[in-house]
Every structure is written in C-alpha cells, then in structure tokens.
Amino acid sequence: MDLTLSPSEEAFRDELRAWLADNHPGEDPPDDDAAFEHRRVWQKRLHEAGYAGFSWPKEFGGRGATLVEQALFGEEMARAKAPQPVNVLGMVMGGPVVIAHGDDTQKERFLRPILSGDEIWCQGFSEPESGSDLASLKTRAVKSNGEWVVTGQKVWTSYAHKAKWCMLVARTDPDAQKHAGLTYFIMDMDQEAVQVRPLRQITGEAEFNELFIEEARIPDENVVGGVGNGWSVAITTLMHERAGLGASAAAGMRVALAELSELAHERGVTGDPVVRQKLAQLTIEVELLRLNAWRGLTAIMKTGVPGPEGSVVKWQWGELNQSLTELAVDILGEDGALWDSPWTYRFLRARANSIEGGTTEILKNIVAERVLGLPKLR
Amino acid sequence: MNFDFSDDQQAIKRTAKDLLGARFTPDRLRELAESGTYDDVVWKELCELGWPGIFVADERGGQGLGIVELVILMEELGYALAPLPFLSGAAAGLALQAAGSDEQQDRWLAGIASGEVRATVGLASNGEARLVPDAEGAEVIVLLDREGGRLVEAAEAQVDPLATIDATRRFARVRADGGDPLPGDTSAALDGIVTALAAELTGISQRAMEMAVEYARDRKQFGRAIGSYQAVAHRCAQMLLETEGARSASYYAAWTADAEPESFPAAASMAKAYASDAAWRVTASSLQVHGGIGFTWEHDLHFFLKRAKAGGLLYGSAGQHRERVAELTGFATEPAHA
Numbered sequence: 001m002d003l004t005l006s007p008s009e010e011a012f013r014d015e016l017r018a019w020l021a022d023n024h025p026g027e028d029p030p031d032d033d034a035a036f037e038h039r040r041v042w043q044k045r046l047h048e049a050g051y052a053g054f055s056w057p058k059e060f061g062g063r064g065a066t067l068v069e070q071a072l073f074g075e076e077m078a079r080a081k082a083p084q085p086v087n088v089l090g091m092v093m094g095g096p097v098v099i100a101h102g103d104d105t106q107k108e109r110f111l112r113p114i115l116s117g118d119e120i121w122c123q124g125f126s127e128p129e130s131g132s133d134l135a136s137l138k139t140r141a142v143k144s145n146g147e148w149v150v151t152g153q154k155v156w157t158s159y160a161h162k163a164k165w166c167m168l169v170a171r172t173d174p175d176a177q178k179h180a181g182l183t184y185f186i187m188d189m190d191q192e193a194v195q196v197r198p199l200r201q202i203t204g205e206a207e208f209n210e211l212f213i214e215e216a217r218i219p220d221e222n223v224v225g226g227v228g229n230g231w232s233v234a235i236t237t238l239m240h241e242r243a244g245l246g247a248s249a250a251a252g253m254r255v256a257l258a259e260l261s262e263l264a265h266e267r268g269v270t271g272d273p274v275v276r277q278k279l280a281q282l283t284i285e286v287e288l289l290r291l292n293a294w295r296g297l298t299a300i301m302k303t304g305v306p307g308p309e310g311s312v313v314k315w316q317w318g319e320l321n322q323s324l325t326e327l328a329v330d331i332l333g334e335d336g337a338l339w340d341s342p343w344t345y346r347f348l349r350a351r352a353n354s355i356e357g358g359t360t361e362i363l364k365n366i367v368a369e370r371v372l373g374l375p376k377l378r
Numbered sequence: 379m380n381f382d383f384s385d386d387q388q389a390i391k392r393t394a395k396d397l398l399g400a401r402f403t404p405d406r407l408r409e410l411a412e413s414g415t416y417d418d419v420v421w422k423e424l425c426e427l428g429w430p431g432i433f434v435a436d437e438r439g440g441q442g443l444g445i446v447e448l449v450i451l452m453e454e455l456g457y458a459l460a461p462l463p464f465l466s467g468a469a470a471g472l473a474l475q476a477a478g479s480d481e482q483q484d485r486w487l488a489g490i491a492s493g494e495v496r497a498t499v500g501l502a503s504n505g506e507a508r509l510v511p512d513a514e515g516a517e518v519i520v521l522l523d524r525e526g527g528r529l530v531e532a533a534e535a536q537v538d539p540l541a542t543i544d545a546t547r548r549f550a551r552v553r554a555d556g557g558d559p560l561p562g563d564t565s566a567a568l569d570g571i572v573t574a575l576a577a578e579l580t581g582i583s584q585r586a587m588e589m590a591v592e593y594a595r596d597r598k599q600f601g602r603a604i605g606s607y608q609a610v611a612h613r614c615a616q617m618l619l620e621t622e623g624a625r626s627a628s629y630y631a632a633w634t635a636d637a638e639p640e641s642f643p644a645a646a647s648m649a650k651a652y653a654s655d656a657a658w659r660v661t662a663s664s665l666q667v668h669g670g671i672g673f674t675w676e677h678d679l680h681f682f683l684k685r686a687k688a689g690g691l692l693y694g695s696a697g698q699h700r701e702r703v704a705e706l707t708g709f710a711t712e713p714a715h716a
Contacts, residue, residue, distance in 0.1 A: 280651070280704040280707075284627070298379070364608075367615040374614060
C-alpha cells in the first residue's frame with residue numbers, strides 16, 4: 001500500500017498545476033453564448049498545450065495518459081475551478097467510441113476536430129419514453145437509397161444548438177429483441193430535419209435541449225460499430241462517462257467543502273454543535289469519496305475492471321453534493337431562499353446529480369445484481 | 379499510487395480468514411457467546427503465531443510489522459466475531475509503544491507481544507473508565523484521559539465487571555487514582571486503537587452484509603427470492619456502500635500511521651466515526667432483511683449487531699470522533715461552547 005505519487009507523477013502534477021495557474025481562463029461569463037465561446041477558447045488552449053483528449057492514444061492526437069495521470073488531471077482541473085472545455089462530450093464519450101469501434105476513415109475524419117473544438121458533439125441517447133430503460137428507445141432509422149432516414153425525438157441533449165455532430169442511437173430493426181435492434185450513428189446536426197428546442201430546468205437556465213428529428217439523413221459511412229451493435233457501442237460511452245468521474249468529482253467536492261466551511265465561519269455558526277457534526281460528517285464523506293475513487297483506480301490498474309468500491313462513487317457523489325448544498329442553504333437561513341444567493345443555483349442544480357448519468361436507483365440495481373449477485377430485479 | 383495490500387499482506391489476510399473461519403464455526407461461536415467465555419486454545423494458537431505482537435517492534439519481542447498488518451487481523455477478527463482478548467492487548471501494546479518510557483516498555487511490551495501478559499486500555503474521565511474490555515484479569519491497565527496516560531497495575535485498580543449487550547467481549551468498569559504516568563504523547567496511541575477498532579467494525583459489517591445477501595437470495599416470499607425486490611436489494615446495495623467506505627477509511631488511516639503521521643489523527647477519527655455508524659446501520663439493516671428470524675435469539679445475527687453497537691460506542695462514539703474531526707480539520711475551529 002502506497003498512496004504517494006511517484007516522482008514522475010508528482011512532476012506531472014506540478015507542471016500541470018503551474019500551467020493551470022498561468023492559463024486559467026477565469027470564470028464563465030454570465031451570458032450563455034459568451035460562456036460557450038469562452039469555453040471554446042479554453043478548449044483550444046488546452047489542445048495547444050496537449051491537455052485535450054488526455055486519455056486518448058497518441059496516434060489520435062491524445063497524450064496516452066496513464067490512469068493515475070488522468071485522475072490527477074481531473075483533480076487539478078477541479079482544484080483550480082477550471083471550466084469544462086466546450087467539447088467535453090466529444091472528448092469523454094464520442095471520441096473514445098470512434099477510437100474503440102470506428103473504422104479508419106471515421107477516425108481520420110472525426111477525431112482531430114473533437115480535440116481542437118472545431119466540431120462540437122452532443123449526445124442523442126435518452127428519449128421522453130426511454131430514460132433509465134434506454135434500450136426501449138423508439139427513434140427509427142430506415143435505410144433508403146444507401147442512406148439512413150431517421151425520425152424520432154431525443155431529450156437531455158446538452159450543447160445541441162451548438163453541436164455539429166450527434167451521437168445518436170436509433171432502432172434499425174423493429175423486429176429484433178430490444179437491445180439487438182439498435183445502431184449507433186454519427187448524425188450531422190446541420191440539417192432542417194433536426195429541430196432543437198431548449199429545455200428550461202428548475203434552475204431557470206436551459207442547459208439541455210430536446211431534439212425533434214423528422215426524416216433526417218445520415219450517410220451509411222456514419223454507422224459506428226456495425227448495424228445492430230448500437231447497444232454495446234453505446235455502453236462503451238457510458239462506461240467512459242463513469243470511469244473518469246471519481247477523482248475529479250472528489251476534488252470538486254473538496255473545493256465545495258472549503259467554500260462551505262468559509263460560509264460557516266462568515267455566518268458565525270461554527271460553534272453550533274449541530275453544524276459542527278454535519279460539517280465533520282461531510283468532511284469524512286468527501287475524504288471517503290477520494291479514497292474510494294483511488295481504491296477503484298487501483299482495482300482497475302490491477303484487474304482491468306473497476307472493483308466494488310468504484311461502482312458506488314457516482315451514487316455517493318450525487319448524494320454528497322446534495323447534502324453539502326442543503327447544509328449551505330440551511331446555514332444561510334432566510335437568505336437561502338433568494339435567487340441571488342451564491343448557493344441557490346448549486347443547491348437546485350444538485351437535484352439532478354442523482355438522476356443524470358444513471359439514476360441512483362439504477363446504480364443501486366447495478367450494485368445489487370452485478371456486485372452482490374442478487375437475483376435479477378423486477 | 380497503490381491502494382491495495384502487498385502480496386505478503388494479502389497472504390496474512392487469507393491465512394487469518396481461513397484460520398478464524400475454521401476455529402469459529404457458527405456452533406462454536408454460539409457456545410462461547412452463550413457462556414460468555416473466550417477460546418483459550420485458539421488464543422494460545424494465535425499467540426504462538428505472533429498475532430498479539432504483530433505491530434510491536436522486533437527488539438521488543440514483536441513481529442515488527444505495522445498498523446496496516448494489525449488492521450488486516452482486526453478486520454478478520456471482526457468478520458469471524460472472534461471472542462478473544464485481542465483488541466485489549468493490542469490497545470495496551472499500542473499505548474506503551476507510542477507513549478511508554480523505556481522502562482515501561484521493557485517491563486511490559488514483550489509479555490503483551492507474546493500474549494503472556496493480559497493488558498488493556500480504558501478511556502478515563504475523573505479517574506473512572508466506564509467501558510474497558512478485558513479489564514478483569516488484566517495485569518496492567520492503561521488509562522488515557524485528557525492529560526495523557528498512566529499505567530495502573532491490577533492491585534491498584536477497582537475493577538467491576540459489567541453485563542453488556544456484547545456477548546463476545548468482556549467489559550468492566552475501572553476506577554483508579556495514581557499509577558505510573560506514560561511520559562509520551564498518547565494521542566497516536568489512541569489513533570492506533572480506534573483505527574484497529576474501525577477495521578474490526580468493517581469486518582463485522584462485511585459479514586452482516588454477506589448474511590443479508592445470502593438470505594435475500596434464498597428466502598422466497600410471494601413466489602420469488604426477496605432479493606429480487608428492489609426495496610430489499612437497495613438495502614443490500616446501501617450496505618455495500620457503507621462497508622466499502624468503512625474499509626477505505628480504516629485502510630487509509632492505517633497507512634497514514636506509518637507513512638504520513640501528520641494525517642493520522644484526522645484519518646483515525648474519520649475511520650472510527652464512519653465505521654461505527656456503518657457497522658450499526660449495516661447490522662441493523664441486515665436484521666431487517668432477515669425479518670422475524672433475524673429478531674430471534676436462535677439466529678446468530680444479533681451477536682454481530684450487538685458487538686457492532688458496543689464497538690461503535692467504545693473508545694469514543696461516532697459523534698465524539700466527528701467532533702474531533704471538526705477540531706482537527708480546521709473547518710470549524712471555534713470551541714463548541716464559546
């Protein structure tokens with residue numbers, strides 16, 4: 001057991017930390033379009049410094065970083081409160097799918113513009129009738145004259161109005177068993193047949209969109225991983241979404257905890273035994289999130305698959321961020337009800353943490369069935 | 379970066395699990411618990427293997443290993459719910475090793491490491507320690523309080539055996555004035571003790587979770603295994619989350635003891651606070667999964683539930699260790715009643 005960094009890992013972290021100190025783009029501007037441009041510039045800067053597509057193999061313009069380096073990268077970005085680069089979905093989900101399942105032409109065509117931020121990606125998986133039960137999705141793709149004609153509706157699509165490409169999963173064989181009839185496409189968003197409508201959420205902003213797709217066209221060469229293999233291809237992206245989360249989520253929670261502590265001091269409640277107990281409990285759980293993430297990482301490095309502790313990190317993080325922001329709002333008292341309090345947005349946004357990227361209920365099902373070996377749930 | 383045991387440590391863990399599993403079968407465990415006795419034959423066997431002195435320096439008659447190895451044994455002792463005077467002796471050894479004078483160490487440590495000397499530790503306030511494991515029959519008792527520690531020999535102490543809910547461990551109340559002061563800083567000793575206890579609580583949680591999962595697979599109601607109902611399955615998933623959290627916390631605290639001592643106090647209190655809550659919640663939740671049978675004396679689960687609760691209260695409750703975390707982390711530095 002050795003939880004220290006090797007000299008080369010330490011050097012990597014120090015170099016990154018220094019780079020971030022010099023190149024941090026500052027907070028997002030309040031206006032949505034301006035924030036988007038701000039993040040696009042940030043993406044370019046990361047790309048030029050070789051920090052975009054950090055986990056990708058070198059031959060595709062990435063850095064081939066080790067798992068520890070990836071975790072350190074996530075930690076340092078969170079620690080510096082750096083904004084997400086604009087093409088996070090392309091880098092975390094789209095690119096890895098093309099690398100794992102795409103053909104050479106697709107790799108040549110799609111990968112580099114993801115890293116440079118020249119082409120933004122969005123994700124078309126969920127539908128109004130298919131949330132947790134993703135494989136029940138109804139969007140249809142029918143082959144006609146060598147191209148695919150797609151009709152259906154998608155939801156929770158962030159960056160849809162800015163995106164060039166959509167990772168789309170659609171049903172290509174309505175007669176096949178539900179998982180078997182799906183295909184993964186890369187759909188051009190730049191066509192009349194795709195209409196984007198912003199979806200206003202409880203925070204008041206519109207981070208996500210709905211997609212209305214009415215006979216959109218996708219050329220056959222934009223099928224990834226073969227017709228009928230959409231489910232296993234899509235699962236790759238979901239695994240990537242969860243694998244990288246742990247260390248950076250924990251580092252983000254550390255920053256939030258320090259801010260909460262500052263608030264408790266400002267409001268003079270640190271002598272309140274109830275607040276002290278709650279702060280201490282959050283301190284413990286933030287530390288455990290970090291430890292579980294690193295233990296999970298060790299398990300992946302040793303066995304190639306996440307251990308049981310890795311599978312609980314996303315679930316734990318969602319609940320933790322909710323309790324932390326709830327305590328902040330409680331400490332604020334009457335001021336906690338105001339829209340312009342700095343914690344209000346975070347408090348409301350946190351409600352999505354136990355839904356997005358796998359609801360807590362689904363994550364518990366996964367733990368019960370795959371980790372504990374309980375019978376198939378109904 | 380490697381958050382896992384070495385091959386040698388894995389071997390210790392496997393050996394301990396196999397040995398304790400073979401010695402403490404359910405029938406044997408029940409026999410010991412119902413008579414309120416320890417297994418002297420197994421204790422002797424473990425002493426010959428050097429377990430009581432695993433963390434004690436070579437030159438003091440121990441194995442010269444660290445807190446990580448102690449934690450490995452403690453987790454397996456908890457998993458087996460072993461009725462043995464292991465924790466008490468280890469606690470005294472930790473206290474002496476951390477804060478004892480050369481003379482005190484010369485006098486006691488080798489005997490504690492070999493298991494020949496029975497010793498224990500109590501957390502005292504106003505000269506009284508209210509819950510001390512294995513104080514009856516101990517030759518020497520270390521009393522820790524706010525001022526530090528002192529060694530009290532059996533003849534100097536008033537020891538009153540207690541009837542506690544935990545049938546697998548013997549407790550007493552100890553009153554003593556005077557004694558021989560420990561010159562060193564006893565806080566690291568207490569950190570070692572609570573880290574070891576957190577590991578025991580992790581082992582208890584692991585076992586109670588496994589019992590719940592097994593029962594949820596086998597027990598059928600309304601024509602199917604109760605583990606196929608989400609209400610039951612999600613309970614079991616929650617047990618995993620808490621058990622793994624307790625495990626991460628106690629392994630980490632054990633690692634800091636030798637490798638990063640400045641982080642040890644907070645890490646130890648975090649582990650004790652979290653593992654105390656986890657062990658209670660997991661054993662209680664396991665009882666709920668077992669339904670009516672889990673509430674009967676004839677089912678073994680209650681022995682686990684009760685040792686989990688008693689262990690959670692011993693050497694500082696979850697709430698007390700959370701308060702210490704608040705003090706140590708600097709997130710809340712004003713005194714509680716300013």
